[in-house]
Amino acid sequence: MVEVRSLTKTFRVHKKEPGFWGAIRGLFRRRYETVEAVRNISFDIEPGEFVGFLGPNGAGKTTTLKMLAGLLYPTSGTARVLGYVPWERPDGYRRQFALLLGQKNQLWWDLPARESFALNAAIYGLERRVWERRVRELAERLGVQDKLDVVVRELSLGERMKLELVAVLLHQPRVLFLDEPTLGLDVVSQKTVRDFLREYNRTAGTTLLLTSHDMADIEELCARVIIIDHGSIIFDGPLAEVVERYADFKWLTIRCDPDGPLPAPADLTPWGEPVEIGPALVRLRVRRDQVIPACKALLDRLPVRDLDIREVPVEEVIRNLFTRRTPSPPPPTA
Numbered sequence: 001m002v003e004v005r006s007l008t009k010t011f012r013v014h015k016k017e018p019g020f021w022g023a024i025r026g027l028f029r030r031r032y033e034t035v036e037a038v039r040n041i042s043f044d045i046e047p048g049e050f051v052g053f054l055g056p057n058g059a060g061k062t063t064t065l066k067m068l069a070g071l072l073y074p075t076s077g078t079a080r081v082l083g084y085v086p087w088e089r090p091d092g093y094r095r096q097f098a099l100l101l102g103q104k105n106q107l108w109w110d111l112p113a114r115e116s117f118a119l120n121a122a123i124y125g126l127e128r129r130v131w132e133r134r135v136r137e138l139a140e141r142l143g144v145q146d147k148l149d150v151v152v153r154e155l156s157l158g159e160r161m162k163l164e165l166v167a168v169l170l171h172q173p174r175v176l177f178l179d180e181p182t183l184g185l186d187v188v189s190q191k192t193v194r195d196f197l198r199e200y201n202r203t204a205g206t207t208l209l210l211t212s213h214d215m216a217d218i219e220e221l222c223a224r225v226i227i228i229d230h231g232s233i234i235f236d237g238p239l240a241e242v243v244e245r246y247a248d249f250k251w252l253t254i255r256c257d258p259d260g261p262l263p264a265p266a267d268l269t270p271w272g273e274p275v276e277i278g279p280a281l282v283r284l285r286v287r288r289d290q291v292i293p294a295c296k297a298l299l300d301r302l303p304v305r306d307l308d309i310r311e312v313p314v315e316e317v318i319r320n321l322f323t324r325r326t327p328s329p330p331p332p333t334a
């Protein structure tokens with residue numbers, strides 16, 4: 001469904017010199033620098049997959065989606081989506097994919113959403129009866145059936161995003177690229193959008209590639225994740241494997257007898273890093289290879305009532321992964 005090979009995108013950006021004289025000098029002698037937004041990435045997505053595309057700010061996610069949507073030409077490399085090269089903008093492709101950018105509006109600001117839908121439907125050559133039925137069904141599933149005739153600028157962010165979703169699904173795309181669809185939404189709207197996307201993927205079999213900074217989106221929707229950092233893919237596989245591969249620690253929680261003696265933090269540090277010491281509770285970050293010896297030692301030393309070993313939450317694993325990585329060196333030039 002999606003086939004990406006050695007895709008690279010560099011931007012040449014004008015570097016402004018600081019200060020007034022710097023600005024004047026810049027008028028006569030412009031300095032440029034190269035930003036490597038996407039470096040030599042390759043991946044495949046099978047029909048019907050729901051893949052999460054993760055990375056810190058500026059990692060290259062939106063640039064990749066824009067290339068796959070045909071909005072940007074790559075500097076080098078190839079990609080095929082549904083067999084089409086996206087940036088050749090073939091008509092057959094435009095009819096079968098959609099891109100939703102959470103930070104951009106597609107709906108006309110000064111018109112009710114229904115009128116934008118009518119325009120989209122005309123562009124895609126959909127019969128009135130067909131697109132009106134689709135709008136009805138989708139709006140009902142997203143709970144915005146009473147918002148179709150309200151001017152878009154008067155809608156809340158959540159209502160607008162749900163109607164943006166209706167707009168991109170009107171022509172029933174086989175591939176959908178979603179860039180931050182839940183950005184800024186309240187928890188109830190986030191859940192509605194997530195439930196909708198999960199159900200849509202299941203029933204329509206649409207292939208989805210989703211970027212989000214909200215790990216709950218990724219955990220709830222995507223069995224597979226592609227992680228990109230500084231333009232390069234650093235992981236591609238099941239979400240569960242991210243924790244296995246990158247979490248060096250586990251959380252060990254011990255509940256103690258409230259009447260028994262509680263240890264001082266210094267007594268615990270040989271076994272792990274104390275995260276929390278409360279009344280009758282001790283939580284430690286313990287190195288994976290130290291979990292069993294730590295359990296044995298603490299069972300001997302503390303008045304233990306209950307013991308719980310957990311994986312570190314995936315959100316923390318990914319945050320640590322990004323903060324400890326330094327930029328990798330640029331790829332060799334040909």
Ligand SMILES: Nc1ncnc2c1ncn2[C@@H]1O[C@H](COP(=O)(O)OP(=O)(O)OP(=O)(O)O)[C@@H](O)[C@H]1O
Pocket residue numbers: 011012013035036037055056057058059060061062063064
């Ligand atoms: N049109 C452009 N011109 C110059 N540089 C750009 C352009 N678009 C993106 N970049 C740069 O390319 C890099 C990747 O940007 P991109 O928007 O793809 O990141 P992202 O992973 O989507 O980040 P975020 O999570 O913040 O949306 C950044 O350094 C950005 O400044």
